[in-house]
Amino acid sequence: MPTSGYNYHVASNAEDYVSEAAEAIRVRLEDALLKRGKASLLVSGGSSPKPVYEALSRAPLDWKNVTVSLVDERWVPEGADGSNASFIKESLLQNFAAAATFVPLVNDAPKAKNAAPDIAKIFDSTFPGPLDVCVMGMGTDGHTASWFPGSETLDAALEIGGVDSLVWQDASGQGGGSGFDDRITVSLPVVMRAHNVFLLIPGRAKKAVWEKSADKEIHETPVTTLRAAEARLHVFTHEGA
Numbered sequence: 484m485p486t487s488g489y490n491y492h493v494a495s496n497a498e499d500y501v502s503e504a505a506e507a508i509r510v511r512l513e514d515a516l517l518k519r520g521k522a523s524l525l526v527s528g529g530s531s532p533k534p535v536y537e538a539l540s541r542a543p544l545d546w547k548n549v550t551v552s553l554v555d556e557r558w559v560p561e562g563a564d565g566s567n568a569s570f571i572k573e574s575l576l577q578n579f580a581a582a583a584t585f586v587p588l589v590n591d592a593p594k595a596k597n598a599a600p601d602i603a604k605i606f607d608s609t610f611p612g613p614l615d616v617c618v619m620g621m622g623t624d625g626h627t628a629s630w631f632p633g634s635e636t637l638d639a640a641l642e643i644g645g646v647d648s649l650v651w652q653d654a655s656g657q658g659g660g661s662g663f664d665d666r667i668t669v670s671l672p673v674v675m676r677a678h679n680v681f682l683l684i685p686g687r688a689k690k691a692v693w694e695k696s697a698d699k700e701i702h703e704t705p706v707t708t709l710r711a712a713e714a715r716l717h718v719f720t721h722e723g724a
């Protein structure tokens with residue numbers, strides 16, 4: 484399988500996928516902490532990265548100097564169903580990782596559209612430079628972050644020369660956002676500037692979606708655009724169910 488310059492890690496089972504991905508992320512965070520005394524980590528919600536987050540939370544890093552935020556958020560208050568913030572607090576920000584600083588992507592505005600510029604200001608001052616690690620998930624419809632196929636707002640997120648770090652998205656495209664259509668997401672330029680981009684897509688079904696996406700157009704299968712990160716992209720999957 485040609486990988487156009489990115490790193491493709493195919494484990495033989497789910498257990499190895501989890502330990503290998505968690506270790507690879509740990510190494511990049513440790514490297515940033517050694518070089519700069521601090522590290523930045525953006526994480527996705529979803530089922531795919533969950534066991535990796537649980538393993539990473541037990542890594543004895545200098546977590547008090549790690550700032551964590553989200554790749555995307557569904558526009559629901561923290562604690563409500565579908566909240567990526569709650570999910571990250573329950574999966575990643577436990578054990579040693581409980582010492583990290585967390586920056587949410589939601590406020591009490593009624594719609595993400597109106598809130599995105601204010602949240603972007605906080606995001607930009609928290610993360611003025613390239614992120615150390617950006618962890619992406621993927622749905623079987625080929626979305627990553629909240630970049631949904633067929634969404635009318637997708638162009639704003641994928642604009643390569645765009646200046647907005649965070650944009651509002653209406654996920655009610657072809658597949659929809661699982662009932663969570665009002666969303667905020669990082670834009671493609673933020674991900675493309677990151678020092679390390681991890682795509683966590685466990686199992687044969689997601690692996691097949693990723694491999695087929697090589698020939699797809701980005702509006703049809705947005706995840707394919709991550710290939711542009713080349714050697715900074717680390718894809719972790721496994722051959723199991």
Ligand SMILES: O=C1O[C@H](COP(=O)(O)O)[C@@H](O)[C@H](O)[C@H]1O
Pocket residue numbers: 527528529530531532554555556557567619620621622623627628629660
């Ligand atoms: O809606 C979302 O879904 C994707 C993938 O979720 P998964 O459950 O299929 O792993 C996730 O990456 C994204 O952060 C989330 O908002």
